Amino acid sequence: MIKNFVDNIHNEAYKDYYLAPVLDAESYVFTGGRREVSLDGSWNFSVDMYDNCLRAKWFLEEETNSEGRKVPLDYGFDDWEEIPVPAVWNLVKPEYFYYEGPAVYSRRFLFDGKTEGHVFLRFGAAAYEARVFLNGEFLGLHLGGSTPFCVEVTSYLKEENRLIVVADNTRRQDQIPSENTDWFLYGGIYRGVSLFSVPDTYIKSMNVHLEGWREKQVSVSVSLGGASHYEGGEAVFSIPELQIKESISLGPGGTAELTFVAEALSLWSVESPKLYDVQLSYLKEGTVIDMVRDRIGFRTIETRGNEIILNGKPVFLRGVCLHEETEENGKAVTKEDIRNAFIKAKEMNCNFLRLAHYPHTEWVSQLADEEGLLLWEEIPVYWWIDFSNPKTLADAKNQLTELIKRDYNRASVIIWSVGNENPDTDERYHFMRELAETARELDKSRLISAACLVDAVNLKISDRLEEHLDIIGFNEYYGWYDPDYQKLITILEESKPEKPVVISEFGADGFASTSENMNKVRGSEEEQKEIYEMQVELFKKTSYIQGTVPWILFDYRTPKRLGAYQKGYNIKGLVTADRKREKPAFTVMKKFYEEVRKNEQRD
Missing domain, CATH: 2.60.120.260 (Galactose-binding domain-like)
Structure with missing residues (x-):
């Protein structure tokens, strides 16, 4: 010893x-x-x-x-x-x-x-x-x-x-x-x-969604927690504004699924983000044991061929990527920070945000419900991770499950993303496939995506994971990391996807130029503007692209970026890190999105 x-x-x-x-x-x-x-x-x-x-x-x-x-x-x-x-x-x-x-x-x-x-x-x-x-x-x-x-x-x-x-x-x-x-x-x-x-026995979960926009069929699932054995009781779901009250008996496991038609329901949309106060009560022998509330919008999201369909109508995702960060608060963003980001995105005519590259605060989806913004939410299965490690897969599944449980009732959330820019190896394929299956099992009311890499050898959109996704996310930086635009032209022409494609990232550095000569330096705001103009013209010609999401709304901190003009920031933002000054590329996207919006209104 x-x-x-x-x-x-x-x-x-x-x-x-x-x-x-x-x-x-x-x-x-x-x-x-x-x-x-x-x-x-x-x-x-x-x-x-x-x-x-x-x-x-x-x-x-x-x-x-x-x-x-x-x-x-x-x-x-x-x-x-x-x-x-x-x-x-x-x-x-x-x-x-x-x-x-x-x-x-x-x-x-x-x-x-x-x-x-x-x-x-x-x-x-x-x-x-x-x-x-x-x-x-x-x-x-x-x-x-x-x-x-x-x-x-x-x-x-x-x-x-x-x-x-x-x-x-x-x-x-x-x-x-x-x-x-x-x-x-x-x-x-x-x-x-x-x-x-x-209470001793309590409502542990309440998931609500709309199953059919035309039929206006509402689905509610409830599960109880606390007691090891449940002795009867019922769940009562109500929408007071519509004078709706529906009840169902709870099963022996303390679970129930309820569906009903709400003909008077107004659908939640970008143009009209209607929300309803809802309430769920757990009763036993007529006595209310527990009660929870939420504020919910009702809408459907699906795909049809290359189209994304919101409430039965095609929608083009006029988006931008957003990190959870401000210079003053870091990741501990405030509601004011979020509202300011929404204001800037709407000034650019956005209807969509990709929340990169991890779950943002729940305030984002709550406020997006109120403001009428669509959201892509994802977990940080980012670049290379230990795809062959069961512990890592369990971690990823749990983060995805926690995110879905937290935001299931948010109308603004239309896409769950299971990863970003992962190499197409066998280990990665099996890992990501399981995540996509997990998301679909937990939530059949939303679309599944991932931000994928292109086949750079054969120059086409190709990823084995596509068969498990509803939307193909395509990250590309032609004109920047690869200056050859012809490659992007070839990729867009040669690809024949059977699903909607969202350009989930594109862009370039943009630092403030101080003289005419500086504009000719790689990474200037003028070069960023030119790259955006080239990209936008290509997007207009490609019918299967159903959304564009430039990288990124605001410059943000990163220890990887240590160049003379970066100084610890990724400067691909369309707005400076202090959120005060728009770069010229911001106006390019604003005009493009205004054109898309007007075309949708005419259609």
């Missing part, structure tokens, strides 16, 4: 203690209409680059040893600096800007204990691994830096509580995304944290 073994020094398998329970999509609870107590505000914080909170189990707050003697402490939760939650740590202090690794958050809160049923913590997102501790107990591990998660805390609550979260944004090969990305990897608890209560 090794008698001088010190666990927090010599045990390199220390993380094995924190692998379970896993907080995944199965633990997610629908919170619409529930009263949530916010835990946002000032939290104590410290970077922990050696991971000592986990190694030495600081969360136990043991101030004495086994002999009852006081021991020195290497931490001081309540004495640490305070930083805001939600926020990214990178922008709190200059010395944290490039920090990647574990960091510890701590805050105290009071709980009156007057509750029956279950109490949950909900996190909007924390990058990337998040380990949650309450009053010295490890509650679970969540993987994925952009999706929400819940954890039950009922049996761990006291009148005075300490909540600790170890957030770790270390890049790892087996994660989603992997080690190499073209955006800034912000760290921290950057979306809201809240506490909410539910």
Whole structure:
């Protein structure tokens, strides 16, 4: 026996203690209409680059040893600096800007204990691994830096509580995304944290969608959580504005699916984003046990040949890509930031946004529902990842499932994307196919896509994954990374897709020119404008292209871009990073989209 073994020094398998329970999509609870107590505000914080909170189990707050003697402490939760939650740590202090690794958050809160049923913590997102501790107990591990998660805390609550979260944004090969990305990897608890209560048996999920735009047939599915056995009861779904109230008996598993016709329903559209307040109640012997609410628009989305069909009519996706970032807030964007982005997109005559390259805050889809913008949402299966690793596939499936559960009821979301610019290997094909199948199994009311690469040898749109997709996403940078426009002309002429194609990325750098001579330098705004003009003329001639999505609306931070004019930014934006100045290419797209819009109105 090794008698001088010190666990927090010599045990390199220390993380094995924190692998379970896993907080995944199965633990997610629908919170619409529930009263949530916010835990946002000032939290104590410290970077922990050696991971000592986990190694030495600081969360136990043991101030004495086994002999009852006081021991020195290497931490001081309540004495640490305070930083805001939600926020990214990178922008709190200059010395944290490039920090990647574990960091510890701590805050105290009071709980009156007057509750029956279950109490949950909900996190909007924390990058990337998040380990949650309450009053010295490890509650679970969540993987994925952009999706929400819940954890039950009922049996761990006291009148005075300490909540600790170890957030770790270390890049790892087996994660989603992997080690190499073209955006800034912000760290921290950057979306809201809240506490909410539910009854012993509660509504865990409510999914609502329209099955037929002509018939106006509404579909509602509900599942219960809490009790291990369900003894009858019914679910009642209502749309008060339309005086609709429909009920159905719950099955033995606490699930039910309800369909009904709502003839008076007004369809949600880009031009008229009509929303209805809806309510779902769970009743037992006539008594309401639980109730949730949402604000929902009803529309259908499908494809017909090369066309994308919204509510029975063809629609061209006049889009632009958008990262979740501002210079002031990083990924912790505010509702005002989102509204400002929407205003700029609408000024460019957009009806569509591609949310790159990970799930954005749920505020985006909620506000898009109100504003009448269509959305493409995706998970960060980006470039190369460990496609042969079952753990990586499980991570990707869970992130996709959490995203779909969160945004299922959002009319604005019309496309789930399962990846971006992945090499066409056998491992990648099987990986992505499973993701597409998972998305279709969870949600048959939306379209499935992926942003694919072109066959650069045979010069045509070709990807084995196409057969599992509804829309082919085509990323291309002809005129920029490959200056030969003839290749793009050949690709568009030689490709004969049987499905709609969306040009999911195109563009070029655009830095501000200061003289006529500067305009001739690669990457000037003038060259960017010329590339956009060339691209647009080709798009006009290609009938199967049913959407265009330039890269990108705003310049944004990325450690990959270190050129003389980039200086840590991807400068392909149509608007500068401060969101104040439109580049000339913005006007090119604005005019193109205005032309497309007028043609649609004439048709």
